[in-house]
Amino acid sequence: xxxxxxxxxxxxxxxxxxxxxxxxxxxxxxxxxxxxxxxxxxxxxxxxxxxxxxxxxxxxxxxxxxxxxxxxxxxxxxxxxxxxxxxxxxxxxxxxxxxxxxxxxxxxxxxxxxxxxxxxxxxxxxxxxxxxxxxxxxxxxxxxxxxxxxxxxxxxxxxxxxxxxxxxxxxxxxxxxxxxxxxxxxxxxxxxxxxxxxxxxxxxxxxxxxxxxxxxxxxxxxxxxxxxxxxxxxxxxxxxxxxxxxxxxxxxxxxxxxxxxxxxxxxxxxxxxxxxxxxxxxxxxxxxxxxxxxxxxxxxxxxxxxxxxxxxxxxxxxxxxxxxxxxxxxxxxxxxxxxxxxxxxxxxxxxxxxxxxxxxxxxxxxxxxxxxxxxxxxxxxxxxxxxxxxxxxxxxxxxxxxxxxxxxxxxxxxxxxxxxxxxxxxxxxxxxxxxxxxxxxxxxxxxxxxxxxxxxxxxxxx
Amino acid sequence: xxxxxxxxxxxxxxxxxxxxxxxxxxxxxxxxxxxxxxxxxxxxxxxxxxxxxxxxxxxxxxxxxxxxxxxxxxxxxxxxxxxxxxxxxxxxxxxxxxxxxxxxxxxxx
Numbered sequence: 241x242x243x244x245x246x247x248x249x250x251x252x253x254x255x256x257x258x259x260x261x262x263x264x265x266x267x268x269x270x271x272x273x274x275x276x277x278x279x280x281x282x283x284x285x286x287x288x289x290x291x292x293x294x295x296x297x298x299x300x301x302x303x304x305x306x307x308x309x310x311x312x313x314x315x316x317x318x319x320x321x322x323x324x325x326x327x328x329x330x331x332x333x334x335x336x337x338x339x340x341x342x343x344x345x346x347x348x349x350x351x352x353x354x355x356x357x358x359x360x361x362x363x364x365x366x367x368x369x370x371x372x373x374x375x376x377x378x379x380x381x382x383x384x385x386x387x388x389x390x391x392x393x394x395x396x397x398x399x400x401x402x403x404x405x406x407x408x409x410x411x412x413x414x415x416x417x418x419x420x421x422x423x424x425x426x427x428x429x430x431x432x433x434x435x436x437x438x439x440x441x442x443x444x445x446x447x448x449x450x451x452x453x454x455x456x457x458x459x460x461x462x463x464x465x466x467x468x469x470x471x472x473x474x475x476x477x478x479x480x481x482x483x484x485x486x487x488x489x490x491x492x493x494x495x496x497x498x499x500x501x502x503x504x505x506x507x508x509x510x511x512x513x514x515x516x517x518x519x520x521x522x523x524x525x526x527x528x529x530x531x532x533x534x535x536x537x538x539x540x541x542x543x544x545x546x547x548x549x550x551x552x553x554x555x556x557x558x559x560x561x562x563x564x565x566x567x568x569x570x571x572x573x574x575x576x577x578x579x580x581x582x583x584x585x586x587x588x589x590x591x592x593x594x595x596x597x598x599x600x601x602x603x604x605x606x607x608x609x610x611x612x613x614x615x616x617x618x619x620x621x622x623x624x625x626x627x628x629x630x631x632x633x634x635x636x637x638x639x640x641x642x643x644x645x646x647x648x649x650x651x652x653x654x655x656x657x658x659x660x661x662x663x664x665x666x667x668x669x670x671x672x673x674x675x676x677x678x679x680x681x682x683x684x685x686x687x688x689x690x691x692x693x694x695x696x697x698x699x700x701x702x
Numbered sequence: 703x704x705x706x707x708x709x710x711x712x713x714x715x716x717x718x719x720x721x722x723x724x725x726x727x728x729x730x731x732x733x734x735x736x737x738x739x740x741x742x743x744x745x746x747x748x749x750x751x752x753x754x755x756x757x758x759x760x761x762x763x764x765x766x767x768x769x770x771x772x773x774x775x776x777x778x779x780x781x782x783x784x785x786x787x788x789x790x791x792x793x794x795x796x797x798x799x800x801x802x803x804x805x806x807x808x809x810x811x
Contacts, residue, residue, distance in 0.1 A: 286718075286720060286721050286783070287718055287783075287791075287792055288784075288791065288792075289721070289783045289784025289788075289791040290721065290782075290783070290784045290785070291784055381720055381722065382720075382722070382723060382762055382763075382776070382778075383720075383722035383723045383762055383776075383778035383779065384722045384782075488769065489769075489770070489771065492767065492769035492770035492771075492772075493727075493729055493770040493771070493772060495767075495769075495770065496727060496767050496770050496772050496774055497717070497727070498717050498718060498719055498725065499719050499725065500719040500720070500723055500725060500762070500763065500776050501763070501765055502765045502766070502767035502770065502772065502774060503765075503767055514767075514769075517769065519769060550785065550786055551786065553786065590786060590787075592786060592787045594789060600789065601789055601790065601795050601796070602789070602795075602796055602798075602799075603789050604755055604756075604780075605754045605755050605756060605796065605799070606755075607753070607754075607755065607799050621786070623786045670784075670785070670786050671784065671785075672782060672784070672785040672786075673721040673722070673782055673783070673784075673785075676720060676721060676722060
């Protein structure tokens with residue numbers, strides 16, 4: 241890589257909050273026309289819950305993902321820019337990487353593109369985490385229970401969240417397109433500037449702002465592009481779409497988004513500190529940011545995420561309009577549950593009720609639980625060790641729900657308006673994030689060696 | 703005198719900060735309003751615990767960031783995102799109890 245020429249800043253584009261949501265093609269064209277050095281694209285998170293990591297299934301619409309990847313590949317290859325995609329397929333494990341790789345190869349075939357693709361794996365051998373746990377080098381993220389060897393064993397799959405190092409290695413090896421598994425969003429955008437000699441704290445801070453696309457602009461949206469122009473000791477955030485502007489407040493407000501701490505944020509090699517950051521309006525709908533501090537860890541760390549299957553779910557969905565039943569919902573739910581469990585005679589069954597119109601969203605946190613609407617929606621769910629048992633018990637439950645006799649009834653049977661036939665719907669496996677823990681690495685080299693890279697010559701290769 | 707929080711904010715929301723935490727962002731209309739509310743001391747673990755009917759032990763932290771005009775606090779989930787019994791995979795839609803929180807405002811401010 242050529243070292244960074246400080247007279248010429250580095251221009252990075254983020255096409256949006258998540259690849260696969262629908263990139264704004266006009267804004268991307270404007271960003272390209274402004275001159276770019278690298279295209280970064282985030283494509284996942286833990287935000288959608290543990291199902292995707294656990295099941296290996298992709299999160300996004302395939303058709304829209306194909307459209308979005310096509311747009312950034314065309315833009316990147318036309319100008320010889322590296323294209324770095326992180327969090328492939330949503331959860332970034334091997335099946336997700338494979339899903340996204342197939343889309344890329346399909347696009348390349350259809351568009352006669354040729355390039356070297358790096359596939360950066362983030363799925364982990366469980367033994368590594370077991371060894372770090374046994375060595376006492378694993379800490380839970382805030383609010384997460386302490387890790388045990390049993391929980392690691394129980395996970396369907398575990399990923400590590402890579403930093404900039406594997407991206408840099410892939411680019412140095414000649415990859416024009418990097419498709420990475422689970423990655424720190426800061427690293428997807430920060431890797432190229434770091435490779436060109438920009439200070440890591442500044443580069444990663446810029447990445448944190450770009451990761452959600454135009455969420456850092458006014459009006460905010462994750463469905464539009466954002467550009468960073470990175471210099472030696474500051475960066476400027478620019479909205480390519482003329483309908484948006486980037487203000488000191490819009491940047492600062494986004495820096496605290498979806499994180500526990502507003503100005504201390506952990507990265508594999510250190511902690512970003514925004515407490516001394518200053519923001520300056522440039523007068524061109526953009527804002528300049530400087531003053532990022534980076535407290536380097538004595539030993540690097542990697543965050544691990546693992547999803548464990550807790551069972552299979554079947555659901556019954558219905559509505560109640562009978563005011564006398566709405567007045568007796570607690571009795572009704574307790575009675576249906578008790579009768580179902582008695583009849584089912586099964587071990588390891590859980591029943592759960594969500595009552596929309598009463599406390600469906602907030603549960604025990606709901607302060608207005610007594611203000612029940614004139615109708616309520618009932619979502620009754622069964623969790624069981626197999627889908628067959630879950631379905632069977634849900635069928636029993638549905639029969640209790642329609643026919644349960646509650647006190648003070650002014651009607652007979654027919655308690656619930658069900659919208660579906662089938663009445664019981666099987667929704668598949670349910671997972672839990674049993675691993676959400678940070679491990680201190682044994683060697684700095686593990687920042688790359690934990691994330692092995694395959695190089696693929698797509699379309700005959702470049 | 704006092705104000706309802708909803709009259710002082712630019713926006714309010716709840717969202718995941720990872721699968722085990724719900725983070726609440728209370729973003730004020732302007733810096734002066736942010737400072738008045740911060741200095742009122744209303745955002746305490748005791749107040750938040752009472753408002754959301756959770757034990758104080760589940761209020762992990764309360765932070766402020768003047769550049770974002772934001773006070774944010776974090777509640778530890780009882781059921782992690784997407785696990786059986788969860789009600790909000792993204793941690794969204796849990797901020798409504800904040801709307802009518804009374805913020806005492808001194809007559810001098």
